[in-house]
Amino acid sequence: MKDWGYSILKGRQIDFENNDFSIAEYITKHEPSFRWCIGCGSCTATCSAARLTDFNPRKLKLLIQRGEIKGLADEIAKCMLCGKCQLVCPRGINTRNVIQNIKRALNTCHAL
């Protein structure tokens, strides 16, 4: 989701008031541990996809919580659902199920 956007149409600022929280709400409802993240980055550190691409599961979850979901479908496609991230998460977050729910949310509440 490289989005350098010199187009000036939308700045880099997260505009909380006008963002889309439907995906975040869906995930929180089905996997509440989604919101327990402390941003430690262990999941990204262990993720094979993150080693090979610019995929970042920590940041992905955070941006969804901020209602920033542009390009989400392409991003989430990089995950191989291996579940390694879940093994290392210090908050015991069911990260794999979070990702499953991101996929489901994309299918149910969004046609992105």
Place this chain on the structure above:
Amino acid sequence: MAINSQHIVIIGGGPAGLEAASCLGTAGYRVTVLEKEKQTGGKLLIWDKLFPEFRNSDKVLNHLSNGFKTNPPQILTNAEVVSVIPENGQHRINLRDGQAFQADTVLITTGFKLYNAEKKEEYGYQIYENVITSFDLEKQLKTGNPIRIEAGLTPRRIAFIHCVGSRDIKSGNIYCSRTCCITGVKQAIEIKRRLSDAEVFNFYMDLRMFGQNFEELYIEAQQKWGVTFIRGRVSEIAENKDNSLQLKAEDTLSGRPIKMSFDLVVLLAGMVPEPRTVEIGKSAGLEFTSGNFLAGLDSHISQNETNTPGIFIAGTCREPLSVAETLTDARAATVKMISWLRENETSHKKPLIKRDND
């Protein structure tokens, strides 16, 4: 009844002063507590519930006054101390009204003052009506009345801003006030308890959950109460036409600037020393920490002793502490005071009350 004629004066009747008074009283010493307000108790008179277990602050106050069963101290209220002058191996304690006391040893427990948040103009305290401090919120919670913003409405979105006047070279205070992170978590939970539909966001630089059950409370805030923590220091607040507040920060974990609107903003203002305590310290020849708190002799082995023999310090007049830490610190100081008094006993006048084996 006192078994020892040596006289101890404790300056400040907050948690530290009261705990020390009961320990020294139980050990048989003659103790006078000088309190500038009309009531003892310090900040516990203002706070509603205490972290980490949400106990009413009255419970701790009751514990402190129950400590006075044996050999109660003399407590003088409306007694503001202005200076302490070492004099012939003793100490003269001067009050604002001109009264003076003589003591063999002095314990300073004058506590802290809240950082004046008006100084951080970019946050608009006392400019925007819906920007308040953690102190103001605590007072409002204690009334038990529903939480309302100035216009009488129920706030829907509330922000807590950490590190206001702490860890900030621009405010002159580079130290961490230690208890404001957990106070922010406590107050965020308390708001969610009373307004379950409200959205609560805490903007922090680091979260310092050092004490017993603090991290647990942070987890509870996320898991049970849905409080959102955003890592990033708020750069400025502006007021919208409808008196709601627009807040700007960097969401550092996503590396993006963020803009949000709030109905109420609570500033977690830090702890600073009381200006009067600084004056007392100077009059007694004491040293100060880099944050201008009273300094102990050694940061490992003698935090409660000072460079002026016979003058001791405890509680938040020497560094930011929680109530539990303050009470532990006060007890530690009394042990040092008792050994000091024993060592210096012979150089003093005879005890007033003769003991059998004297």
